[in-house]
Amino acid sequence: MTGMASNSLYNQAIIEEAKAAVGSGTIETPHVSVRCDNPLCGDRITLEALGNNGHLAEVAHRTRGCLLTRAAASIAARHARNLDTAGIEAALQQLDELLSGNKPLKEVWPELAIFRPVASVRSRQDCVRLPLQALSLALAKLGKTSNP
Amino acid sequence: MTGMASNSLYNQAIIEEAKAAVGSGTIETPHVSVRCDNPLCGDRITLEALGNNGHLAEVAHRTRGCLLTRAAASIAARHARNLDTAGIEAALQQLDELLSGNKPLKEVWPELAIFRPVASVRSRQDCVRLPLQALSLALAKLGKTSNP
């Protein structure tokens, strides 16, 4: 039933994005640091960030996860600079629409389109969401700190 | 499946025996008194007895129960005088064989044969056993008292 669609789950784009691992690493003295777990598999992303007036200035992440999580983390890191709460909300909405099988209203992060096949595999959708949730959490935490 | 056999469950003999209610009543100063409950339905038999050297001398019972329990109580009371542990064991064995659908080896209490149809109705078998168990319990209790 979901066989056909998810056959193409591991398209070249996802694999390459995962291997690119943009933003992988650490920040020496981050303003905030967050950790997100996927209880399904124990996958984990640790994200460190520097902020600037409610926007992200720099992020680095260590991601222990599947290709989907790693690809999403890489995309997220690519778009992190200058991101604010509205920006991550828009990206999350685009992702949720994609994962529900709908055509997103706005293509805020075009690369997210590579996750379209995940729409047919509900059990893996949290893998894709995890890195974006980490960004969202980091921004929320940043809002509560008095960073420059 | 059990329909046919239990159609004849309420044969005239059982109904008449229940209505006969032999031994129904109380004893003023019994040597022993026992109470047996059927948890399935809350039925209860209270049995009082006088003993004589390990035998029953006299019994009286108050039975709140269905026709099966009342008929069995009546038969049990009819055979109670002079009954000892071996006697009640033999009667219980005859009953159990009847209720398993087998032909009893010994017909110690011939009237028990009226319960043959109950062999096909497992849920009601305890109704028939209850009065005999009360007798057995009374005898056991008698054995522990120092009655004349």
Added chain:
Amino acid sequence: MSSTLKKAFPIFASRTERFHYLDSAATGQICAAAAAALLGYETTARANVKRGVYPLADAASNAFDAARASIARYIGIDDANEVIFTSGTTMGLNLLAHCLTAELAPGDEILLSELEHHSNIVPWQIAAARRSLIVRAIPVKKDGTLELAAIEGLLSARTRIIAVAHTSNVTGAISDTSRIAEAARAAGAYFVLDGAQALPHGPVDLKRLGCDAFAASGHKMFSATGAGIVWMNKELAHRLPPFLSGGEMIRTVSLKGSTYAPPPHRFEAGTPPIGACLAMGAAAEWLASLDWTAIESEERRLTRRLLDGLSATAHTTVLGPAGFCHRRGIISFDVDGVHPHDLCQFLGDRGIALRGGHHCAQPLMERFNLAATTRASLALYNDDADIDALLEGLESAVRLLR
């Protein structure tokens, strides 16, 4: 109409002998939709839920969540994740008694009623003994309904929980939930509703009923044996500790200690009764599609016929509400001088399925000074032939057995 409905229940076509099933309060017959969901899952689509990623497992997890959503709709709840799967009402009430009393202090009070099923009594008694709580009970009026005038006197500043049945499984009496909800709110107590006998009679709207927690069984709403649900309001669900523990309800486990998943998973330890859960979802969907105005009026008509017929039968007394507004078609009666089990056996051998006994409600039996009653309980598949058979059979039973 019930003849069309009857076709949706495989058992009736399968019986070649006379079969008048009047024991739906003990267990309903399974509807075709539930049977198909059960069999379909168990024989051709089986995989464990919640953790697998291969297509069969993903599909099973999706079906499991869809069943949750169907049941949520049937009980008027917006967020399907507020529905917790259990193995039945009894398990659900144990869960609630355990988790809700975990927060109470010695001397706190729980208010039940005299008409409760043992499953809504004993778990509270056990919790009360463990935590030194006090259990009180709303008395029952002569007509089988709750004596709600007594409720103010029974409430105290220490009352923390009121737990009562929506519908009595003995007399069919329906509780005045809005008055109880109001009393609970005023007292600052949680209102737990035992919905076992409510769901078979149509969709409910828990928000309107005003309870904080609810338990029910699938097998009584025409689904498979082995599954049920608990609903609690979100705030409670997120706050309360787990009851059963093990696989699927944890976040992390180490030998030093463990942390728990959010609800509903926190309350669903181990492999769930997946087939029966899917069946319950299918039953809820099917039931929700029916015309309940028509079904209710038919149930009332049959109930009236049965009540009238029983009143006209010699030596026979009916328990419970005489009217039709505050009752369901669950009718207990006493035939003077005839033991309920003799009656049930005699009529059972004539194809009429009734239940005799204390119906797991001994305190109510005591209230009415009876050891046992005979009970006929109606469901959406019953018809005039069932009532005729019962009334005719009863006549001969009284003649022969009394």
Added chain:
Amino acid sequence: MSSTLKKAFPIFASRTERFHYLDSAATGQICAAAAAALLGYETTARANVKRGVYPLADAASNAFDAARASIARYIGIDDANEVIFTSGTTMGLNLLAHCLTAELAPGDEILLSELEHHSNIVPWQIAAARRSLIVRAIPVKKDGTLELAAIEGLLSARTRIIAVAHTSNVTGAISDTSRIAEAARAAGAYFVLDGAQALPHGPVDLKRLGCDAFAASGHKMFSATGAGIVWMNKELAHRLPPFLSGGEMIRTVSLKGSTYAPPPHRFEAGTPPIGACLAMGAAAEWLASLDWTAIESEERRLTRRLLDGLSATAHTTVLGPAGFCHRRGIISFDVDGVHPHDLCQFLGDRGIALRGGHHCAQPLMERFNLAATTRASLALYNDDADIDALLEGLESAVRLLR
């Protein structure tokens, strides 16, 4: 032989696409005998058990007791009334953890192992927290078997319970029950055996295994989801307090207090998962009729093929015993650089059903310093084609995903 056996499992005939089911440790596929018992009861013979007297109810009660007897025979127990029906292993272990610790004093000790399923850890942790007990764990050796040499050092004068799995659901390692039983006897502790992964691999003889209590699930032994069993020795069963409470487990209930029925009923509150219990009885009967010498040797042959094939696959490491004497065909492995869920998804889309994750055994994952593994678990219906498909698929997965 497995092709004949395969015919006894409806799912295989129903699948038109490639279907290599290698996730039987999560849930087995249902056998035709169990499916027939389940469906027969639910759709054409349904009545509640234990209290009804009409023929359908009497027949259901008889069938329920017969299922108890079939399971008793399958586990080597003479008295069927020692078998307690539950909703599954998790529920059974919760029951045992609750009831067995009810007797313990603060400071008493419970000995588990590092390889336990969460269901045999968390209930004991919760009970320990409530009653101030101490939980210790037998370490696991590098090959996945228990470090039984450590057991003497872990036992103390306060050890009251030893609870371990018969068979690891991660590595397939079989515990040396006779040594553990001996240690328990010497310490005066009760020996609780988690038999969830034992029963799918043939009948057991609990008397020979030497445990005092045992829990298992029907769905893992090719029966329906929703039922399981607990066995305890008679002395324990008669002494221990109940766990769940409600209907069917009582002797008397009044609002002042209640008394309990003897076992097994004391431990079976509420309407049981009747259909799934009957199915479990049918599965036990069918399983008992098979030639287990042949099935075991086939399982070993396939396990050896799989272990050899995995060892020959690049970047792949197998967990658990290398030999075939102390293991079942449950094989966890790690592919360096490939996430188990990617592997399971990729192979799942090619019709191969595997499980990836921590397998509800996080402490064992920690022991091996892994977040998750990929697991292939064999059952009596697997054959060479399943092994071929897995090994071939794995090759391409490693090529593509790594």
